[in-house]
Amino acid sequence: MSPPPSPASAPGPASGPAHNPSLPPEPPRLPDPRWYERLNVLNVSLLLFLLACFASAPALRGSGRELDYAGNLKRFLGYFFPPDLSVWPETLRALGETAQIAVMATAFAIVIALPLGVAGARTLSPAWLVGAARMTLNGIRTVPSLIWALIGVAIVGANPLAGVIGLTFYSVGYLGKFFSDAFESVDMEIARGLRAIGAGRIQAFQHGVWPHAKPLVWSYVLWMIEYNLRSAAIIGYVGAGGLGVQLAGYQEYYQWEKFATVLLFILVLVTALDFLGEWIRGRITRKLTRVRS
Amino acid sequence: MTAVATPLPHIAARGLGLMRGDRWLFRGLDLDVPRGTFVAVVGPSGVGKSSFLACLAGLLPPSEGHVELYDRAGRCHAPAAVRGSTGVVFQNNLLVPTSTLLNNVLCGRLGRHPWWRTLIGFPRAERETAYRILCDLGLGTKVNRWVCETSGGEQQRTAIARALLQEPDLYLADEPVSNLDAYLTGRVLGILRQEAAQRGRTVFCVLHNAELVERFAEFVLSFDSAGDGAWKLRKVSHA
Numbered sequence: 001m002s003p004p005p006s007p008a009s010a011p012g013p014a015s016g017p018a019h020n021p022s023l024p025p026e027p028p029r030l031p032d033p034r035w036y037e038r039l040n041v042l043n044v045s046l047l048l049f050l051l052a053c054f055a056s057a058p059a060l061r062g063s064g065r066e067l068d069y070a071g072n073l074k075r076f077l078g079y080f081f082p083p084d085l086s087v088w089p090e091t092l093r094a095l096g097e098t099a100q101i102a103v104m105a106t107a108f109a110i111v112i113a114l115p116l117g118v119a120g121a122r123t124l125s126p127a128w129l130v131g132a133a134r135m136t137l138n139g140i141r142t143v144p145s146l147i148w149a150l151i152g153v154a155i156v157g158a159n160p161l162a163g164v165i166g167l168t169f170y171s172v173g174y175l176g177k178f179f180s181d182a183f184e185s186v187d188m189e190i191a192r193g194l195r196a197i198g199a200g201r202i203q204a205f206q207h208g209v210w211p212h213a214k215p216l217v218w219s220y221v222l223w224m225i226e227y228n229l230r231s232a233a234i235i236g237y238v239g240a241g242g243l244g245v246q247l248a249g250y251q252e253y254y255q256w257e258k259f260a261t262v263l264l265f266i267l268v269l270v271t272a273l274d275f276l277g278e279w280i281r282g283r284i285t286r287k288l289t290r291v292r293s
Numbered sequence: 294m295t296a297v298a299t300p301l302p303h304i305a306a307r308g309l310g311l312m313r314g315d316r317w318l319f320r321g322l323d324l325d326v327p328r329g330t331f332v333a334v335v336g337p338s339g340v341g342k343s344s345f346l347a348c349l350a351g352l353l354p355p356s357e358g359h360v361e362l363y364d365r366a367g368r369c370h371a372p373a374a375v376r377g378s379t380g381v382v383f384q385n386n387l388l389v390p391t392s393t394l395l396n397n398v399l400c401g402r403l404g405r406h407p408w409w410r411t412l413i414g415f416p417r418a419e420r421e422t423a424y425r426i427l428c429d430l431g432l433g434t435k436v437n438r439w440v441c442e443t444s445g446g447e448q449q450r451t452a453i454a455r456a457l458l459q460e461p462d463l464y465l466a467d468e469p470v471s472n473l474d475a476y477l478t479g480r481v482l483g484i485l486r487q488e489a490a491q492r493g494r495t496v497f498c499v500l501h502n503a504e505l506v507e508r509f510a511e512f513v514l515s516f517d518s519a520g521d522g523a524w525k526l527r528k529v530s531h532a
Binding site for chain 1: 350352376377378379380381383385387388389390391392396400401403404405406407408411412455456459461
């Protein structure tokens, strides 16, 4: 086996036999990346996704029967119009209940997720605690909100409290993870500086970490409230109170025009919250941008 | 070598040395600094001025030797044991950017309260004192601004105010006037000098301006960049 060519013997403008020393050397040519240099995480994952798309094509087969898809869609949507607005009083009441479920669940989730977030932050807790906290949070997140609501119904019966319990657990999984990330994004040098001038560990967190993480934490909380409002409208399907109970009832009796009214209310609420949340988050982000610069 | 002869030292360094890589930043440093002395620490960048202050604060263990801090009753302490009575003005200020100037200044008093007390806020009297100090440093109108909304000079003054509110026995100020104009520089160093002369608080202050050193310091501790850990201490003769 011959040894690999050394860089000095490799062909190139500076070392080629035709190079005239009286002429200025040619600038080096940009080399093409080798095939394995293109295999970065982004490209590989994109490739895997494309392969997964091909492998998932059978999901598009449907029932195999000859159906008029467009006609079906048109007929079904036709049931929704015009929406029956006469049900607005009970829809408004259910909407209020949905909002109450979402707010209470988020509030309880904040209380539970904060210590879990601290425990799951690598910059604040020992490795064994971080591992335990993150595993717990991952476990909670794997269970969908509807299943948590079912568990809630099994515990306290079919009422809004079941919704609060279900969404609380569901939100803890997400908020705990978000809070951990928020705490980890904080520059710990400031907390160490406070320790250097006599602050205790809790005080260093309270004054050196928390004020920095707070805007981010609050931004996540706002997102969670929005998310819980959407979820709270669905969990009623399993009896956990709110708009979902109404939706399930109207669906059962094919009262699609009333169903449409409930959807309309949800749309208005979620859109309004989306705008409000976006505005608040925008202001927070602008302040944080100033911090980073 | 005992550099500053004193009957009752506040800070004593015994054979203090610190290595970085294979280079001695300073070595064989012996100091007996009496209470209420203003010591200027000088030298080119990278010679170990900040590291020396970190050793005095107990934030960096020396490679050899040790530092002793004596309280007013004459008891000896390791620097790490008396952090609450050491006021540090860090080179990069280390303020909380998303907290107000007032809250950052109040952090100087954290060592005096249990955590549950500061959880519900600081005592009214301390808030008033913090406000007065901020007013003294020309920041009275900005007390409720977030740190990230203020200029570099204002942040530096806030860091100084935090140390002043702490009322420590020992000030360790790492380039505390690097972002200040001539008037504020004189004002800040004057306050530190006053703290030393009138209240018996020892000040170690990293400075780069020779004129300021001669005007405010009583002793100058200088490091050189030769890498052999050489240092020199001299008394400033005020005209």
